[in-house]
Amino acid sequence: FAHTVMTTKALNKANSSQEIFFEVELPKTALITNFSMEIDGQVYVGDVKEKEKAKTQYDKAVSSGQTAGLVKASGRKMEKFAVSVNIAASSYVVFTLTYEELLQRKSGHYEILTRVKPKQVVQEFKILANIFEPQGLSFVEAIATFLSNDLLPLVEKTAHISFSPTVEQQRSCPECDGSIIDGDFVIKYDVKREKALGEIQIVNGYFVHFFAPPALPRVPVNVVFVIDRSGSMGGLKMRQTREALLAILDDLHQDDHFALIIFDHNVSKWKNYLTKASQKNITDAKNFVRNIDHNGSTDIHGALQAAVAMLKDSHARKTIPERSTDLILLLTDDNPNSVSDIGVIQKRIQEAIGGNMSLFCLGFGNDVDYSFLDVMARQNKGLARRIFEGSDAAVQLQGFYGEVSKPLLLDVGLKYSDNAVMTQNHFRHLFDGSEIVVAGKLSDSVDNLFVEVFAQGSSNDFSVQGQAQVEDWDVIYPDEEYIFGIFTERLWAYLTIQQQLEKSDIGTALEKENNTQKALDLSLKYSFVTPLTSMVVTKPQTEDQPDSTLVADKLTEAQRQKAERAQGRIGAPAPPLRSRPAPTDGDPHFMIELPDRDDSLCFNINDKPGTIFNLVRDPRSGFVVNGEIIGKTVAGDEAHMKTYFGRFGITHDSLGLRLEVSTQDIILTQDDGEHVRLLWSNTTTVQWPDMEFKLTKNCSLTVRLRHAVKFMVIKHTKVWKRRHDRQDYLGFYTLDSHHLSPSVHGLLGQFYHGVSFELSRPDQAASVMYVKGRQLNAMRHLQKDFSFDVISGRTICCWFVDNNGTGLIDGTASDYIVPSLFKID
Ligand SMILES: *[C@@H]1O[C@H](CO)[C@@H](O)[C@H](O)[C@H]1NC(C)=O
Ligand SMILES: *[C@@H]1O[C@H](CO)[C@@H](O)[C@H](O)[C@H]1NC(C)=O
Ligand SMILES: *[C@@H]1O[C@H](CO)[C@@H](O)[C@H](O)[C@H]1NC(C)=O
Ligand SMILES: *[C@@H]1O[C@H](CO)[C@@H](O)[C@H](O)[C@H]1NC(C)=O
Numbered sequence: 163f164a165h166t167v168m169t170t171k172a173l174n175k176a177n178s179s180q181e182i183f184f185e186v187e188l189p190k191t192a193l194i195t196n197f198s199m200e201i202d203g204q205v206y207v208g209d210v211k212e213k214e215k216a217k218t219q220y221d222k223a224v225s226s227g228q229t230a231g232l233v234k235a236s237g238r239k240m241e242k243f244a245v246s247v248n249i250a251a252s253s254y255v256v257f258t259l260t261y262e263e264l265l266q267r268k269s270g271h272y273e274i275l276t277r278v279k280p281k282q283v284v285q286e287f288k289i290l291a292n293i294f295e296p297q298g299l300s301f302v303e304a305i306a307t308f309l310s311n312d313l314l315p316l317v318e319k320t321a322h323i324s325f326s327p328t329v330e331q332q333r334s335c336p337e338c339d340g341s342i343i344d345g346d347f348v349i350k351y352d353v354k355r356e357k358a359l360g361e362i363q364i365v366n367g368y369f370v371h372f373f374a375p376p377a378l379p380r381v382p383v384n385v386v387f388v389i390d391r392s393g394s395m396g397g398l399k400m401r402q403t404r405e406a407l408l409a410i411l412d413d414l415h416q417d418d419h420f421a422l423i424i425f426d427h428n429v430s431k432w433k434n435y436l437t438k439a440s441q442k443n444i445t446d447a448k449n450f451v452r453n454i455d456h457n458g459s460t461d462i463h464g465a466l467q468a469a470v471a472m473l474k475d476s477h478a479r480k481t482i483p484e485r486s487t488d489l490i491l492l493l494t495d496d497n498p499n500s501v502s503d504i505g506v507i508q509k510r511i512q513e514a515i516g517g518n519m520s521l522f523c524l525g526f527g528n529d530v531d532y533s534f535l536d537v538m539a540r541q542n543k544g545l546a547r548r549i550f551e552g553s554d555a556a557v558q559l560q561g562f563y564g565e566v567s568k569p570l571l572l573d574v575g576l577k578y579s580d581n582a583v584m585t586q587n588h589f590r591h592l593f594d595g596s597e598i599v600v601a602g603k604l605s606d607s608v609d610n611l612f613v614e615v616f617a618q619g620s621s622n623d624f625s626v627q628g629q630a631q632v633e634d635w636d637v638i639y640p641d642e643e644y645i646f647g648i649f650t651e652r653l654w655a656y657l658t659i660q661q662q663l664e665k666s667d668i669g670t671a672l673e674k675e676n677n678t679q680k681a682l683d684l685s686l687k688y689s690f691v692t693p694l695t696s697m698v699v700t701k702p703q704t705e706d707q708p709d710s711t712l713v714a715d716k717l718t719e720a721q722r723q724k725a726e727r728a729q730g731r732i733g734a735p736a737p738p739l740r741s742r743p744a745p746t747d748g749d750p751h752f753m754i755e756l757p758d759r760d761d762s763l764c765f766n767i768n769d770k771p772g773t774i775f776n777l778v779r780d781p782r783s784g785f786v787v788n789g790e791i792i793g794k795t796v797a798g799d800e801a802h803m804k805t806y807f808g809r810f811g812i813t814h815d816s817l818g819l820r821l822e823v824s825t826q827d828i829i830l831t832q833d834d835g836e837h838v839r840l841l842w843s844n845t846t847t848v849q850w851p852d853m854e855f856k857l858t859k860n861c862s863l864t865v866r867l868r869h870a871v872k873f874m875v876i877k878h879t880k881v882w883k884r885r886h887d888r889q890d891y892l893g894f895y896t897l898d899s900h901h902l903s904p905s906v907h908g909l910l911g912q913f914y915h916g917v918s919f920e921l922s923r924p925d926q927a928a929s930v931m932y933v934k935g936r937q938l939n940a941m942r943h944l945q946k947d948f949s950f951d952v953i954s955g956r957t958i959c960c961w962f963v964d965n966n967g968t969g970l971i972d973g974t975a976s977d978y979i980v981p982s983l984f985k986i987d
């Protein structure tokens with residue numbers, strides 16, 4: 163249980179006040195427990211409060227123009243804590259940040275990661291680590307990404323590790339101001355493990371039990387790989403997935419059984435049953451994997467059901483060993499879109515699995531709904547992990563499989579003689595290289611704690627008993643009271659909070675509330691900054707700035723992902739344009755551009771003002787575009803009315819978006835109540851998770867719905883100079899529609915996945931057109947108002963099909979009339 167204190171002291175030697183910055187990074191698995199600033203002897207201490215209460219204070223600060231928010235996600239593993247204060251001339255400040263973390267044993271060791279980026283040479287730089295492990299260390303090493311060979315000997319390594327380079331040793335070159343200290347300082351160690359029962363420590367009425375018995379053989383696994391090959395997995399991701407699968411197949415143990423399920427909108431299997439991991443079978447599977455390519459949309463539900471059924475079937479036929487464990491490993495980069503209610507999917511999968519298998523979910527990239535996967539994994543005794551897009555994605559995938567593919571024990575139950583208030587004490591697996599930790603609060607002053615552990619091993623049942631003495635830790639470590647005074651108690655609180663939080667979004671409403679309340683109470687009592695609490699820091703007043711309130715939060719993985727998306731750090735490359743329909747001026751005019759043929763088709767739709775047409779409807783994602791017609795009778799020509807689109811109603815159900823665009827304004831509304839109104843005269847960008855709205859000054863609104871569609875709405879103005887008249891109207895332009903499903907329809911939607919046509923006389927002004935098995939007349943059409951391509955800036959010719967596009971569109975124009983702007987039937 164690591165207790166880390168980061169501290170910086172700065173003295174303002176200048177003769178005027180200066181802003182002093184404190185920026186440090188801490189592991190995302192750590193919880194902040196304290197922060198203080200000492201300014202000229204006066205100490206300002208952060209206060210941990212319930213998040214809602216802190217938020218009220220924060221909102222007040224925000225509305226008074228003060229910024230807040232001290233914690234941001236930083237890369238895959240870290241969080242950045244940043245604060246600054248204004249310090250008067252000749253004054254000093256000491257910043258102190260404290261955080262705690264239960265180190266997780268992985269691949270046979272613990273790791274303490276410290277990121278150091280002082281950005282300048284500092285007077286006194288020091289990293290000091292003391293490791294107290296009564297069992298003794300089996301090894302310890304310290305490595306730093308920034309250390310060259312000449313600085314390496316400076317690191318002293320025993321259970322006491324220290325690194326304190328002088329100012330000269332920190333310089334990046336003898337005369338430079340720059341520092342070489344910039345990167346990660348990592349301590350790795352493990353303890354000696356001799357006792358099968360593990361290590362039990364009791365202090366002040368709280369105990370902790372670390373269980374990882376030595377030298378156990380591995381239990382065979384039955385693993386079904388469920389691999390997403392939907393369209394979004396295209397390119398690099400698919401290649402990395404293949405690469406990782408090939409490596410993972412090589413890592414399978416010959417006693418294991420495995421299956422491969424590949425899914426898009428359709429679920430396909432390599433074989434209909436689990437296969438023994440013999441050399442020959444693996445070679446066959448690898449040939450199959452090499453040919454997996456991307457296609458279609460994402461039926462996560464169907465694929466998981468197939469995996470569960472396959473495992474059940476193999477058990478029924480007894481083709482897999484009795485002593486073995488069932489794992490399902492799902493890899494996806496997208497959100498489910500067959501059964502699209504994620505709650506329904508989670509419920510059905512949980513029912514199907516019935517606690518008999520572990521489900522591990524890997525979310526590839528930033529577009530996946532990580533919370534969905536995370537909850538589903540935890541509901542099924544597994545866990546979820548994010549796979550970050552990057553050159554090392556295959557290594558991340560393989561690494562994760564390495565962690566969960568070597569169970570040593572199954573159904574591990576740990577029992578204690580005392581009626582202790584305990585953290586989780588039953589575990590489905592103990593994986594090789596990891597450890598089980600149970601902490602508890604003892605009821606009264608016990609001297610001896612009896613402990614029993616039962617589990618299933620690879621060939622026999624495992625059981626071990628023993629007892630732990632209440633040792634006098636003051637005697638063992640007399641000088642370390644600051645941590646050992648209550649470390650078991652804090653560890654117990656930390657572990658309890660973590661486990662309650664994990665349960666706070668699964669189970670019944672009552673259980674959820676119970677778990678959340680318990681986690682909150684402990685977070686407050688022990689001053690942990692968790693997703694339920696915030697630390698409020700009040701920054702002192704200076705001449706030019708009033709008091710300000712700052713808030714340090716704990717980010718959840720889903721929030722980290724959201725922040726990354728908003729920063730757009732990982733963006734999909736722009737896909738090629740497929741079709742670019744453009745209804746513009748006059749009798750709503752539709753144009754279907756066919757870039758691969760360098761040609762286009764167009765038609766008009768005539769109807770009276772007030773009529774609403776459906777332009778796009780994608781039943782799978784719930785993306786709908788409806789447009790309302792407005793009319794204009796130009797002064798001096800009362801006999802003729804021109805019609806245009808004056809209003810669009812655009813919805814995307816799975817993203818919870820509703821967008822209403824008129825010639826006056828643009829109203830964005832999200833399911834969770836977010837609501838923004840923009841005027842065409844604004845030039846602005848609004849970023850919401852998964853969506854971006856960019857309004858530029860030539861009255862064009864570009865909307866990017868991640869993994870769904872990209873389009874533009876433009877406000878045009880038609881001017882009749884001689885008649886001193888004008889009319890505003892709207893055009894809708896699809897920029898990228900390839901994510902929409904094959905069943906997309908609507909006046910425009912039906913052309914998104916291509917249309918093929920033949921012309922009998924393509925070089926003439928009029929021709930017979932063959933399209934959709936029909937024969938129509940088409941005219942070469944070139945009219946600036948109609949065919950000016952706002953995107954390329956060119957005037958394009960099109961083949962015009964008369965009579966409301968009859969023959970070109972499915973059905974007749976009246977089939978596309980809808981009752982209101984946000985309804986389709
Ligand atoms: C403050 O420092 C500036 C330069 O750093 C110097 O020009 C000025 O005279 C100093 N003022 C005082 C009052 O020391
Ligand atoms: C936080 O730090 C301050 C200043 O060092 C100290 O006085 C206080 O006791 C600490 N609070 C907790 C909860 O540890
Ligand atoms: C799924 O794919 C298989 C083989 O590729 C095919 O036989 C089957 O009809 C497909 N099912 C659907 C619903 O597309
Ligand atoms: C896999 O390999 C074993 C041994 O090579 C063989 O007996 C078996 O038929 C193969 N296929 C399956 C489905 O297990």
Ligand SMILES: *[C@@H]1O[C@H](CO)[C@@H](O)[C@H](O)[C@H]1NC(C)=O
Pocket residue numbers: 457458904
């Ligand atoms: C890709 O999806 C299409 C459309 O559903 C289907 O017809 C085709 O068979 C799929 N291709 C492969 C290789 O499964």
Ligand SMILES: *[C@@H]1O[C@H](CO)[C@@H](O)[C@H](O)[C@H]1NC(C)=O
Pocket residue numbers: 513514515516517518
């Ligand atoms: C889980 O396993 C138990 C014991 O084998 C069995 O009784 C139960 O039906 C299984 N649950 C499901 C949903 O298959």
Ligand SMILES: *[C@@H]1O[C@H](CO)[C@@H](O)[C@H](O)[C@H]1NC(C)=O
Pocket residue numbers: 672673676
């Ligand atoms: C809620 O918590 C209390 C006290 O911890 C417990 O007695 C009760 O059974 C819990 N209720 C549920 C539904 O979990």
